[in-house]
Amino acid sequence: MAGPTRLLFQPGGSLIHRVHPATKLLYAVAMTAYGIVLDQVLPLLALAGLSVLVIAVGGVFRAFVRTTFRYLVVLFVFLFIIRGLFYDPGGAETFSVGPLDLKPAGVVFAVEMSLRITAMVGAFLAVILTTHPADLVQAIEQLGASPRVGYIVLATLQLTPEMVDRARRIMDAQRSRGLRTEGSLLIRTRGLFPLVAPLFYGSLMSVEAKAMALTARGFFSQRKKTHIRSLGMFAWEPGFRIALVALLPILIGFRVAGWL
Amino acid sequence: MRGFWDFRGGFTSMAIVLIPITIAINTGLHFITVALNLPIYLDTIGTILAAILAGPWVAAVVGLLTNVVIGLVTTPTAIPYGLTNAAIGITAGALVYFGLYRHIWGAAVAGLVLPLVGATISAPITVVVFGGASGTGSDAVTAFFLATGDTLVGAVLKAGFLVALIDKMISSIFAYLVAKNIPSTYMAKFPGVTRDRKPAVA
Numbered sequence: 001m002a003g004p005t006r007l008l009f010q011p012g013g014s015l016i017h018r019v020h021p022a023t024k025l026l027y028a029v030a031m032t033a034y035g036i037v038l039d040q041v042l043p044l045l046a047l048a049g050l051s052v053l054v055i056a057v058g059g060v061f062r063a064f065v066r067t068t069f070r071y072l073v074v075l076f077v078f079l080f081i082i083r084g085l086f087y088d089p090g091g092a093e094t095f096s097v098g099p100l101d102l103k104p105a106g107v108v109f110a111v112e113m114s115l116r117i118t119a120m121v122g123a124f125l126a127v128i129l130t131t132h133p134a135d136l137v138q139a140i141e142q143l144g145a146s147p148r149v150g151y152i153v154l155a156t157l158q159l160t161p162e163m164v165d166r167a168r169r170i171m172d173a174q175r176s177r178g179l180r181t182e183g184s185l186l187i188r189t190r191g192l193f194p195l196v197a198p199l200f201y202g203s204l205m206s207v208e209a210k211a212m213a214l215t216a217r218g219f220f221s222q223r224k225k226t227h228i229r230s231l232g233m234f235a236w237e238p239g240f241r242i243a244l245v246a247l248l249p250i251l252i253g254f255r256v257a258g259w260l
Numbered sequence: 261m262r263g264f265w266d267f268r269g270g271f272t273s274m275a276i277v278l279i280p281i282t283i284a285i286n287t288g289l290h291f292i293t294v295a296l297n298l299p300i301y302l303d304t305i306g307t308i309l310a311a312i313l314a315g316p317w318v319a320a321v322v323g324l325l326t327n328v329v330i331g332l333v334t335t336p337t338a339i340p341y342g343l344t345n346a347a348i349g350i351t352a353g354a355l356v357y358f359g360l361y362r363h364i365w366g367a368a369v370a371g372l373v374l375p376l377v378g379a380t381i382s383a384p385i386t387v388v389v390f391g392g393a394s395g396t397g398s399d400a401v402t403a404f405f406l407a408t409g410d411t412l413v414g415a416v417l418k419a420g421f422l423v424a425l426i427d428k429m430i431s432s433i434f435a436y437l438v439a440k441n442i443p444s445t446y447m448a449k450f451p452g453v454t455r456d457r458k459p460a461v462a
Contacts, residue, residue: 078393086406113391155280163288211273
């Protein structure tokens, strides 16, 4: 399975790659907030376009399409089915396309929601695809999070591919001992526990050793820690951050005034 | 001995190390069910086990971060449902606290309570954040309930519960069976919490 065995981060030297992780995080949060404030097709289309543009500037458009696009398309199709065909709080008004009775308000809603989700998911993906996880965690720590949070996130990202490999090895081992992993649903379900249990016991055994290793290296010390990596920042970034935040009340004002 | 609401006391060095491991196990289980082509996920067994070993708050962190990590490596739309898995972690912690995981029937009862909580937290997320669709198998069930005349929230709620029921039932019983076989001397090293201060699993 290609999915969780590999990180999304794509190394590169683009403008987006070199922006400080905290600025990128603020951008993603701001885009989400803009997406919640806006509710017309055209502004949302612009927002989704901007989101995809940032991904393209970062040189990670192909990674975006490969990892998320297929999943988003499934979501959008179901959104269209549920809203466009079955559910419409507005009224009974429908129009027919071939054999389908569509509800116009539902279709508009599905389009707006799809654009909104594209904008938000795209903004977060731009951050994840262009930022090394260690840099992201360090930026979060500098914002005031505990190093324990940093350890948990980084260790998880590191352990996940290992655990998927371990699951694969256990499956091969149990199969070679005669465990049936193919056949009816009942047979496959009965094969589950002999796969689940070794996965747990093997990993639980390592917990104590790891805890001791962390303690021995002074991880739980109360003193201030230093970092081996350093994060750079462009001169324009502080101003850009203020602009990102300032745009939100402006958009809310426009929305309240009815201009958007 | 700490109480149920003691948040910080749960995060001992053993618990801090347990968190990434149970999250990775959740992801590994997801891989197994996909490889066996089963319509369930089992990706809450790690969360329930964290609740048994280290109490509700550690389990909540495991639940929340499981979805954040799945979001970081495959599907970003999983992230809002981290709230659901955090709630499942706290609920599992409460069920452990009241001693339900001392018997397989208790674990089965927990398997009924967990999907109820899960569906209740998931439905508003599906409706408010994604407008009714979640991009998963329960969408087809949602469309079915809508076609039979349910409201949107009602249809999403029912579909979520039905799809989660079998998954959480199996997950709960598996977590019980795994925990039952952990030696009590090893269990004692984790900061688990129960009301009567006896072991969480008999």
